[in-house]
Amino acid sequence: MATEKWVFMVTAQTPTNIAVIKYWGKRDEVRILPVNDSISVTLDPDHLCTVTTVAVSPAFDRDRMWLNGKEISLTGSRYQNCLREIRSRADDVEDKEKGIKIGKKDWEKLHLHIASHNNFPTAAGLASSAAGFACLVFSLAKLMNVDEDPSHLSAIARQGSGSACRSLFGGFVKWEMGSKDDGSDSVAVQLADEKHWDDLVIIIAVVSSQQKETSSTSGMRESVETSLLLQHRAKEVVPKRILQMEEAIKNRDFASFTQLTCTDSNQFHAVCLDTSPPIFYMNDTSHRIISLVEKWNRSEGTPQVAYTFDAGPNAVLIARNRKVAVQLLQGLLYYFPPKSDTDMKSYVVGDNSILKEAG
Numbered sequence: 001m002a003t004e005k006w007v008f009m010v011t012a013q014t015p016t017n018i019a020v021i022k023y024w025g026k027r028d029e030v031r032i033l034p035v036n037d038s039i040s041v042t043l044d045p046d047h048l049c050t051v052t053t054v055a056v057s058p059a060f061d062r063d064r065m066w067l068n069g070k071e072i073s074l075t076g077s078r079y080q081n082c083l084r085e086i087r088s089r090a091d092d093v094e095d096k097e098k099g100i101k102i103g104k105k106d107w108e109k110l111h112l113h114i115a116s117h118n119n120f121p122t123a124a125g126l127a128s129s130a131a132g133f134a135c136l137v138f139s140l141a142k143l144m145n146v147d148e149d150p151s152h153l154s155a156i157a158r159q160g161s162g163s164a165c166r167s168l169f170g171g172f173v174k175w176e177m178g179s180k181d182d183g184s185d186s187v188a189v190q191l192a193d194e195k196h197w198d199d200l201v202i203i204i205a206v207v208s209s210q211q212k213e214t215s216s217t218s219g220m221r222e223s224v225e226t227s228l229l230l231q232h233r234a235k236e237v238v239p240k241r242i243l244q245m246e247e248a249i250k251n252r253d254f255a256s257f258t259q260l261t262c263t264d265s266n267q268f269h270a271v272c273l274d275t276s277p278p279i280f281y282m283n284d285t286s287h288r289i290i291s292l293v294e295k296w297n298r299s300e301g302t303p304q305v306a307y308t309f310d311a312g313p314n315a316v317l318i319a320r321n322r323k324v325a326v327q328l329l330q331g332l333l334y335y336f337p338p339k340s341d342t343d344m345k346s347y348v349v350g351d352n353s354i355l356k357e358a359g
């Protein structure tokens, strides 16, 4: 390693993913091993995403991280686990143009500065931890010349936030809970790539961008400790639902997809209510959006839109095609006009080619 001062940096961008069969509950808090399989759809990387820059320099005296411009502590075990796992796989790096040479062993002594930005609300139920930890692991791997096989990186990202393991793949992704104690078979696998069902258009209705009161991590811990419904869901409901959802995705069967997605979202929120003390992630506006979509689907006779809500009030609406998406957006703007008495602020429409903000 040269003695002069230099900075070597890498930037990466990673999309968020939204679960259609939810992960809620861990059997191992340290390794982040779930109580059930889950399935998600990864959003277009240019829309809701995290951008992270990681830099290394002999001038840095400790590891530091800034999230959305504010310094955060890296002492938590999730950040430490990700940093340790990537550092242990680091390889030689050479940038001839800048005359930088970093040997495998140097990474143990060198410190990092990390700056990360989410282009969507953080800790508001739009899976910022998924995009965030996937991006952290991916950018560190690029910086340290680690083998970038998505399966390996996914297993590391899982130790930052469970849902992050699914963001290393595009399209539809399943996180298999696995059965081994060491977590080696708790992995994400791609079910279908992003081109498989490209009629679908995803609309995110940002009901509130405020940080939630109960983080996903502590919410699911309380549910595991107190909810009987969670036990029933994990053992009896989700295993069958996963098989049905895989079939629906394979056959691009929108009616089954919608039925499974909406029911699973509602059961997840029922588990939150069954938790003691109860956790309320959705608000009145969320409930009104559910009613609107349910009524519309019923009046059409066949489902047009699926809804799902993560651990927050914001709606993720999946329209069966672009024409339906346009009608849905018009309906949302009509029933929830921006600056009305509800706190609905904006809508982001994403499919493979468009991003619009309305309101």
Ligand code: ADP
Residues within 6 Å of the ligand: 050, 067, 116, 117, 118, 121, 122, 123, 124, 125, 126, 127, 128, 129, 130, 131, 132, 133, 136, 161, 214, 215, 216, 217, 310, 311, 312
């Ligand atoms: P969300 O519903 O947004 O995923 P969580 O409660 O699961 O909310 O996680 C929010 C936490 O995830 C944040 O408080 C922060 O610790 C972490 N996080 C969010 N974005 C990033 C990021 N870009 N890089 C690293 N960590 C992040």
Ligand code: DP6
Residues within 6 Å of the ligand: 018, 019, 021, 022, 023, 024, 032, 038, 127, 129, 130, 160, 161, 162, 163, 164, 216, 217, 218, 310, 311
């Ligand atoms: C409701 O992955 O955020 O979004 O593993 O504790 O970081 P930790 O939790 P997190 O939980 C996500 C919960 C969910 C459903 C899902 O993404 O499957």
Ligand code: CO
Residues within 6 Å of the ligand: 127, 128, 129, 130, 161, 163, 216
């Ligand atoms: Co999260």
